[in-house]
Amino acid sequence: MKINNAKLFKTVYELKQLPPEENIEIAFAGRSNVGKSSLLNSIMGIKVAKISGKPGKTRSINYYKINDKDFFVDLPGYGYAAVSKKEREKWDNLLQQYFINRESLRLVCILIDSRHEPQKLDEMMVSWLKSMEIPFIIVLTKTDKLKSSEKNKKINNIKNILSKYGQYEYFPVSAIKKEGTQELLDYLDMFIK
Ligand SMILES: Nc1nc2c(ncn2[C@@H]2O[C@H](COP(=O)(O)OP(=O)(O)OP(=O)(O)O)[C@@H](O)[C@H]2O)c(=O)[nH]1
Ligand SMILES: [Mg+2]
Structure with a gap:
């Protein structure tokens, strides 16, 4: 897949702001600071998503329109401790409702830091999407x-740990070095057609 153009289409804070389900969408989920926005910038080839060394940068559901057609969706990171309980509950609820109701959602990329073993919230995400029968892949x-x-040892260890939930596709990537990103895009292509 080649991305000829990408632009920020919409920033969503509440369910009622979600765009109509006229286009296919692929969502990017993962713990705060795992590199969702960086990966999106890297594969879209433009610096639109805001990056920060501080966790909790993306606080909304950000829709990027790809090739004037489909959407890549940057989700707020989970597990960010430094927000109030009330705010966290609001995000969790928004995310959950998004996943449950979004028929145009074709695939979720769950991002996990390749340096660390999956954390409790990562495993919850994997098992929850599995139980909801929402297709997903793992991006390291x-x-x-x-x-x-x-x-290889680190990657195989993560695969081993998550194998209790099933067999999934894994894509090791570096947003900074742009390694593995073309392989990922080529895979995503199948869902967009
Ligand atoms: N070395 C390295 N650093 C990265 C990579 N991707 C992201 N980072 C760094 O990780 C930090 C967080 O990146 P973001 O892309 O903002 O992470 P995020 O998942 O969007 O975070 P939230 O919006 O808080 O959920 C930043 O300091 C990035 O520069 C990568 O591939 N390699
Ligand atoms: Mg972000």
């Missing part, structure tokens, strides 16, 4: 931070 981020000697 920030592989440039792994030494090449430990890369």
Whole structure:
């Protein structure tokens, strides 16, 4: 898949702001700071999504229109502790309702940091999407931070841990070095057609 153009289409804070389900969408989910916005910028080839060293940067559901047609959806990160309980509940509820009701959602990319074992919230996401029968793949981020000697071991360990939920596709990527991003895009292509 080649992305010829991408632009921010809509920023959504409440369910009623979601665009009509006229286009296919692929969502990017994962813990706060895992690299969702960076990956989107990297594969879209433009710097539109806001990046930050501080977790909790993306606080809305951001719709990016790809090739004037389909959507990539940047979801707010989960597990960000430094917000009030009330605000966190609002996000969790927004995310849940989004996943449950969105018929135009074709695939979720669950991003997990390749350096660490999946955390409780990652596993909850995997098992929850599985139980909802929402198709998903696992994207392992920030592989440039792994030494090449430990890369395969780390990746296989994550696959092993998550194998209790089933067999899934894994895409190791580095947004910074643009490694693995074309493979990911080529895979996403199947869902957009
Ligand atoms: N080395 C390296 N750093 C990365 C990579 N991707 C993201 N980062 C860094 O990780 C931090 C968080 O990146 P974001 O893209 O803002 O993460 P996010 O998942 O969108 O975070 P929230 O919006 O808070 O949910 C930033 O400091 C990025 O520069 C990568 O592939 N390699
Ligand atoms: Mg973000």
